[in-house]
Amino acid sequence: MDIEHKNTAADVVVMGAGLAGLAAGLSALENGAGVMLIEKGRKPGGSTVRAAGTFAFAGTDMQRAAGIEDTPALLADELEVVAAGAGDPALRARYVSDQLDTYHWLLERGVVLERVQLSGGQAVPRAHAVATDRMIETLTRCFLSRGGLLSTATAVERLQPARDGAWNAILSDGRFIVAKGVVIASGGFSRSPTLLRTFAPKLLAAVPISGLENTGDGLRIGMSLGAGLADMAWIKGTFGLPVPDYPALPDDSPEGMALLLAIYRGAIVVNREGRRFTDESASYKRISEACLAQPGAVAFQIFDDTVMGTSVPVPVNNDFRGALQRGLVRRADTVEELARSVGLTETALKETINTYNAMAGSGEEDAFGRLSLGGGVGRLIPLERPPFYAIPTAVGVTGTFCGLTVDSSMQVLDVFGSPIKGIFAAGEVVGGFHGENYMSGTGLGKAAIFGRVAGHEAVLAGKRLEAEAIE
Ligand SMILES: Cc1cc2nc3c(=O)[nH]c(=O)nc-3n(C[C@H](O)[C@H](O)[C@H](O)COP(=O)(O)OP(=O)(O)OC[C@H]3O[C@@H](n4cnc5c(N)ncnc54)[C@H](O)[C@@H]3O)c2cc1C
Numbered sequence: 001m002d003i004e005h006k007n008t009a010a011d012v013v014v015m016g017a018g019l020a021g022l023a024a025g026l027s028a029l030e031n032g033a034g035v036m037l038i039e040k041g042r043k044p045g046g047s048t049v050r051a052a053g054t055f056a057f058a059g060t061d062m063q064r065a066a067g068i069e070d071t072p073a074l075l076a077d078e079l080e081v082v083a084a085g086a087g088d089p090a091l092r093a094r095y096v097s098d099q100l101d102t103y104h105w106l107l108e109r110g111v112v113l114e115r116v117q118l119s120g121g122q123a124v125p126r127a128h129a130v131a132t133d134r135m136i137e138t139l140t141r142c143f144l145s146r147g148g149l150l151s152t153a154t155a156v157e158r159l160q161p162a163r164d165g166a167w168n169a170i171l172s173d174g175r176f177i178v179a180k181g182v183v184i185a186s187g188g189f190s191r192s193p194t195l196l197r198t199f200a201p202k203l204l205a206a207v208p209i210s211g212l213e214n215t216g217d218g219l220r221i222g223m224s225l226g227a228g229l230a231d232m233a234w235i236k237g238t239f240g241l242p243v244p245d246y247p248a249l250p251d252d253s254p255e256g257m258a259l260l261l262a263i264y265r266g267a268i269v270v271n272r273e274g275r276r277f278t279d280e281s282a283s284y285k286r287i288s289e290a291c292l293a294q295p296g297a298v299a300f301q302i303f304d305d306t307v308m309g310t311s312v313p314v315p316v317n318n319d320f321r322g323a324l325q326r327g328l329v330r331r332a333d334t335v336e337e338l339a340r341s342v343g344l345t346e347t348a349l350k351e352t353i354n355t356y357n358a359m360a361g362s363g364e365e366d367a368f369g370r371l372s373l374g375g376g377v378g379r380l381i382p383l384e385r386p387p388f389y390a391i392p393t394a395v396g397v398t399g400t401f402c403g404l405t406v407d408s409s410m411q412v413l414d415v416f417g418s419p420i421k422g423i424f425a426a427g428e429v430v431g432g433f434h435g436e437n438y439m440s441g442t443g444l445g446k447a448a449i450f451g452r453v454a455g456h457e458a459v460l461a462g463k464r465l466e467a468e469a470i471e
Contacts, residue, residue, distance in 0.1 A: 010036040010149070012458045013169045013179040015156040015218060018046030018211065019132075019444060020427025021185035022139040023102075023451025024458070026109070028183075029146045031459040036177055037148055038169065040155040045136045046187050046211035047399055047428065048447065052258055052317040053135075054119055054127035055448070056441030057103045058096075062116050062128060070124045072096050078123055079442070082283070083435025086234060091433040094408040095442070095449055102449045103128070110138045114314050118264060119440035122375050127441045129315040155213075156186070159221050159423065165465045167422055180465050181422050181458030184412070185451060188400035188428040189216025200235040200400070205297055206288070207241055207250050209259075209396035218429040222404040225423060226414040230431030231402035236438070237288035237395035239269075239299075240317065242328040246392035247343060249298065258316035259398070260301070260323050260391050263287070264374035265310040266381040267303035268356050269393070272296055274339065274348030276356070279368040281375060285438045288395040300342055301391040302353070304383040323391070330390045338388045357382035401438055403431040410454035411461075422461050426454035 011033035014025045022044065025037045058075035076096045083092065107113065111130060119127035144150060155172040162168045162178050169177045189195040190210045196203050208214075223229070240259035243249060263269060263280040269287065271277050271294040278290040291299045311320040323329045332338035339349040359366040360380035372378050404425045405413040412423045427447040434442065 009178045010034050011462050012181045013177050014183045014185055016186035017044035018187055019048040020447035020451035023448045024183040024185055024426050024455035025148050026143050027452040027455030028459050029148050031456050033459040035148045037150045038154050038156050039152045040213045042153050044140050049133050049136055051132045052315045053130045053132045054315050054441040056126055056439055056445045057099050057128050058126050060103055066116050068125050070126050082437045082439045087435025088432040090408040098449045109142050111135045118374050118377050131314055180462030183454045183458050184218040184425040184429055185427045186218030186429055187214040189219055190214050190397040190400050192216040199232045203237055203397050206237040206395040206397045210399050219403050225420050227412050228405035228415040230405045234436045235400050235402055236285040238398045239284040239287040239291050239395055241394045241396035243392040243394050244328050261317045262301045262303050266307040266373055267301040269299050269301055270352055271299050274344040274352055276352055279370045281370050281372045283437055291395050299393050301393050303389050305385045305387055306381055331387050333387050335388055338390050342390050353383050399428050401434045403429045406430050409457045410450055424454040424458050426450040
């Protein structure tokens with residue numbers, strides 16, 4: 001993957017080749033810049049290749065073809081509701097204004113979106129499913145074929161001011177690159193116990209499942225330049241991490257271990273006592289907080305064969321059949337047998353399911369406020385058709401979804417709100433977009449949309465520098 005090159009200067013340097021970095025790099029190339037993309041891992045991908053793979057887009061032709069009514073205005077309203085009064089309205093507005101264009105941009109570059117479905121935090125189905133490994137391969141090929149330079153297994157370690165408003169990117173292999181614009185796209189910090197302890201100590205009890213290099217390098221570099229921070233108070237785990245060897249709990253998640261979310265297809269969630277404890281239609285971020293408060297910080301998604309019948313291969317978090325084959329789902333002919341297989345009290349689980357089934361048939365709100373499968377959509381399904389299934393489930397940390405303050409052109413702002421000229425950021429390292437909660441599909445959405453903006457703006461910043469030099 002490495003390309004031999006001796007360049008020590010580039011118009012734009014991009015730090016990190018996940019989705020945000022690839023979108024930024026491609027966008028900078030397409031706007032006429034020479035681009036060097038520096039990736040710390042052995043290959044591009046980061047957290048992006050581990051993602052279940054849904055984009056939150058609204059008003060697409062795929063939605064129309066599926067008879068789903070959705071508009072950018074509805075997306076804007078829902079993003080505001082999900083943010084719950086936090087987050088920066090200007091960043092949400094930028095997401096909404098650029099999302100349809102980015103949807104087409106991805107398709108035009110060969111990214112395949114396979115279907116649209118409902119997911120967490122969405123009132124209408126707008127999760128556009130993608131196979132993330134293929135998407136990264138496609139975008140990497142595009143980047144290289146258009147003349148972009150990629151260095152893998154190389155980290156950006158520091159950014160230092162150079163002459164005439166440019167920046168020096170100091171690399172782990174001893175090189176440095178002088179660039180007129182820099183895009184920080186290095187992902188989050190869920191693999192850094194030090195940063196987690198500082199910003200979200202509760203999540204030290206959860207399992208990190210993000211890209212292995214998500215150690216907060218970009219956050220630290222931004223902080224070293226005086227960048228402000230946003231949304232740090234709202235970091236949450238994600239409910240849905242299967243526990244294959246339960247009762248043994250994992251302390252890490254191997255690549256390829258996707259989340260499983262049978263809850264939005266009709267499963268209920270019970271704790272080790274066999275009791276429900278949450279509204280399963282809520283965002284999996286909210287459910288994660290409830291799960292961390294349960295005995296052993298573990299829970300069980302329980303469902304029947306009707307729910308199993310909704311299994312699809314993509315996105316992988318709905319591939320319940322595949323998960324069954326891989327030993328992540330337990331199956332039994334009766335509820336009692338299922339309870340025994342995961343160590344739950346038979347009578348408690350049976351009672352819980354009976355109570356739920358009575359409520360699901362009545363159309364009335366239950367004790368936990370559940371009225372729908374997810375986000376207000378989908379009728380509840382009584383769990384009565386054998387065989388029955390259980391997924392022992394823990395809380396994972398997929399990402400940190402907070403970080404450097406930026407304006408709507410992805411220009412990094414310092415702690416006083418002033419621009420740090422020439423430095424841009426995109427993707428998970430950016431703070432201020434999500435606010436208090438997270439709408440499913442906006443992690444990838446934000447990476448692609450803001451990555452494109454950051455790449456283009458870094459080129460424009462370089463042109464401004466050149467113009468100033470001529471004057
Ligand atoms: C299991 C899981 C499921 C998810 N599911 C979804 C989903 O379905 N929908 C959704 O919207 N979001 C989802 N997310 C979140 C989403 O994947 C991320 O928000 C998104 O991929 C972030 O993209 P990024 O490019 O900012 O970061 P990444 O993809 O993590 O890329 C950052 C890159 O920077 C590199 N890097 C780090 N430090 C340095 C350095 N010093 N120098 C150079 N390179 C560096 C890393 O190696 C990495 O390749 C999921 C995440 C996980 C883990």
